[in-house]
Amino acid sequence: MANASIWTCPVCGNLLTETQKSFICEKRHCFDKAKSGYVNLLPVSRKHAKLPGDNAEMIRARRDFLHQNYYQHLQTAICKAIKTYMPENGILLDAGCGEGYYTKQICETISGECYGVDISKTAADFAARTDKISHYAVGSIFHLPVSDQSCDLLINIFAPYCETEFIRVLKSHAYFIMVIPSTRHLWELKAAVYDHPYENQVKDYPLEGFIFQEKISCEKRILLSHSQDIQNLFQMTPYAYRTGTKERERLQSLQNLEVQTSFEILIYQKER
Numbered sequence: 001m002a003n004a005s006i007w008t009c010p011v012c013g014n015l016l017t018e019t020q021k022s023f024i025c026e027k028r029h030c031f032d033k034a035k036s037g038y039v040n041l042l043p044v045s046r047k048h049a050k051l052p053g054d055n056a057e058m059i060r061a062r063r064d065f066l067h068q069n070y071y072q073h074l075q076t077a078i079c080k081a082i083k084t085y086m087p088e089n090g091i092l093l094d095a096g097c098g099e100g101y102y103t104k105q106i107c108e109t110i111s112g113e114c115y116g117v118d119i120s121k122t123a124a125d126f127a128a129r130t131d132k133i134s135h136y137a138v139g140s141i142f143h144l145p146v147s148d149q150s151c152d153l154l155i156n157i158f159a160p161y162c163e164t165e166f167i168r169v170l171k172s173h174a175y176f177i178m179v180i181p182s183t184r185h186l187w188e189l190k191a192a193v194y195d196h197p198y199e200n201q202v203k204d205y206p207l208e209g210f211i212f213q214e215k216i217s218c219e220k221r222i223l224l225s226h227s228q229d230i231q232n233l234f235q236m237t238p239y240a241y242r243t244g245t246k247e248r249e250r251l252q253s254l255q256n257l258e259v260q261t262s263f264e265i266l267i268y269q270k271e272r
């Protein structure tokens with residue numbers, strides 16, 4: 001039994017056909033499915049690090065934090081937006097899906113097929129282990145292993161943006177949803193750790209090739225009552241990379257923290 005898929009061959013670019021254990025293109029390039037079910041479509045030439053993407057420690061921190069449903073309000077808001085913009089039985093791509101926390105819920109919301117791509121093998125493996133309905137691949141957002149004009153909706157949650165690739169894989173006039181942190185997101189966490197915290201910069205909304213539709217704000221104050229949860233949340237932020245000893249000590253001394261979460265869900269439609 002063979003199934004059509006939106007995945008494309010990273011060697012020749014032809015469409016891949018799914019068989020029981022692998023994906024194969026018409027030139028017979030073959031990619032085996034991992035035991036968990038994902039397929040690795042990241043060519044070795046594009047793999048600049050031994051394990052690209054977020055490291056295992058960051059993925060573990062994010063997984064532990066998200067699975068306590070601290071961001072359930074965001075998950076719910078994203079699914080609501082998708083219900084509004086996703087056509088019946090359409091194809092959705094989650095570009096930069098991480099360990100599939102949002103993807104899995106989205107897949108349970110829609111009537112069509114759900115695909116997730118992440119550059120981290122550890123993340124894709126975890127996603128495929130916990131979500132047996134969506135399709136997961138290891139791949140780069142900047143060279144998506146996805147066929148032209150195959151997606152009815154593309155979602156990008158805190159992941160890198162690639163204009164040319166997103167436009168390429170979306171069908172004509174299809175929707176694109178981008179989720180970003182708002183200016184005051186996690187303000188109390190930053191204020192507790194840094195001498196001079198600063199607000200997040202939010203880019204201009206217009207995007208080349210897309211027509212901006214609407215912005216949905218999603219805000220909630222959350223109470224973190226365990227030191228480990230606070231540290232896990234901090235690990236998920238981009239500032240975790242540039243934190244010194246003093247800041248790390250402050251972070252570790254925090255036993256509980258009430259913090260503002262603040263997201264923007266931006267909806268776009270492909271221009272042509």
Ligand SMILES: [Zn+2]
Pocket residue numbers: 009010011012013014025026027028029
């Ligand atoms: Zn091929």
